Amino acid sequence: MLKGLRKSRVSKDIIIILVFAIIISFISILINMPSTTPYSPFNTGGNGYSNLLSIKSINVNFVKDARELNQKTLVIIPLRRNPGNAINQLVEDMLKYGTTIVILDEDGYSNNLLEYLRIKARVEIYKVLDEVSKIRSREFPLIELVLGNNTMKIATYRPSYIILDEENTVSVAKTSRYAYADVDRNGYYTVGESMGEYLIACSWKINNGVLWLVADLDLFANNLMDLGDNIDFLYKLMSSGKASIIVDYIDLDIVDLFKYWFNNLVPGVSIQDRISLALLSYFVVLVVIAMMKYVEKK
Template sequence: MPTDFDLSIPQIVLAALAASVLVVAVLAGSSSSAALSPYNDDWDGASDFRALASERGEVVLAHETGAYDSGAADGTVAFVLSPDSGYASSELVGVSRFVRNGGTLVVASDSDSHANELLGVLGASARLDGRPLRDPRSNYRTPAMPVASRVPNASLRAGSFAGLRTGASDAADSVTLNHGTAVEPNGATVVYNTSGYAYLDADRNGRLGPSENLTSAPVVTAERLGAGRVVVVSDSSAFIDAMVEEGRNRAFVAALLSGHDRVLLDYSHAAGLPPLVVALLVVRESAWLTLAAGVAVVGILGVWSRRPDLLSAATATLSRQWQRASGGGIVGGFNGEIGERSEGPAVGIRPTRDQLVAHLERRHPDWDPERVERVAAALHRRRDR
């Protein structure tokens, strides 16, 4: 059936506006400005970290802890970066099962609240101190960014026990923190230490006080837990783009990823995943939602293939509504009024000069008769061209 797809200028403008809104919505829904977000390309995002992880194998973005049970624990490393809230008891069951079945869990934070709560419930020994760590001697640009060195013969593999694979990248020499804290090992293996000139800034004044002592502070520990292990890093900022670009931290991240075929990024208790990404994950994880989405797409394509004229009609309707909402211009407004009073569409109607005068008088009662006549004459001449 032949269809007239000729579009008027308002329809073209409307289509362009709709396309722009769609593009902006997709971009906004698929990106994030949250710190440590894998979809944030700014300095405080973790897009470089996600890219490094994808080079190692499958990357799983977890918006809920059920993802820990979605694959084999052995050969998987999971990252929890600065959780904003505590894990519920039911959620901790899955995380604990993941570690004890052979998974590696990396917990990174400069705070001692929710991260320590997670470590305690899991049964790990290490704890985060929470006080700012500074090192005036060994640092990157400022004492608030200590450079910690690997302890000789220490390994992120926590003793390289059975079931955990080692590799050359486990020999990252150092790691740089960015306003981090220290780790209290409590029996866990210390893998990275600051120099002996570091101190915990208890009063947070940026200076070594009389009650603050110089010490070599642990910043990374590893310990065995069941068949798996837990690695604690005293600063989640070690994983942001600005820090991963720094050579030492890239090697450190590579060391954590080494020997694993699957990487799970746990954002179940932290901002970072854009709404569109979460929506896609929810649909993908639900067989019923996936089926419903597929049926909807097939249905829309089927209707359009049988009735392509519906697209033209819908576009014309939206165009008229847009004209009315935005004012639509004087002639557009006139056609809208004619369309409302008549049974047929207003497209193509050529108003007479008297009709234009009457319309202008109704729409602009504050105009004097001379101005109304002048504008009506100009519009009538334009319509006759």
């Protein structure tokens, strides 16, 4: 009878180990499944934000709940969809605390926020191309930004442009005078399209904080991070060496959301390269614990 009980316990231990192995394998598959969501922190493609996690000298966190934000960090808000009115009070409160906020918007979703903050500016949705000051092709205009004593060349990808109704900005970044808005969306210059300097980014001092508006969601994307002075620009914006990126308005898919919540729940699984290693470590620890219990029972 004792032998039967021992066999039953051993069988249960084996079943438990197998169940955990299946669960961990399933989690590992989901975690390592490639993301194609534009501007997702888990997208390793050109239009993803995954490279921000691998910059060793800075600490970048992706935040889904804005209430988790540390007010002393740089806050970046990419707008891939309309955030509605909820963002208005959030941004206003953060500016009162002295936060530096960067709004990335190329579809005019921030226009309502600008009106709420009484800023006389708006984002126009036509894409800007440049035949002269560019990287790779006309779709990658180089914009010149003067920030303090530094002049930087920032790489962009098919940015929109900003119209200012009053000159009350702290800093501005413009294209060369050979840029044009691709009004007919054919990807080339057409007679009649206005050629000249286009405003792509600007900033305002509001209350105790600083608000940046950049008409390009790709500013910190993987395909631009090593081009121009984009990383240096990010460094200049970060006074504390920390940045928080709000992902509420990126429209993450189910797999991305699973990765996000799993990364928050499981310590050690915050950087994509370490995901498989971290899961393997948890599995090894689990097996060792199960083996120790088996030996004790024996």
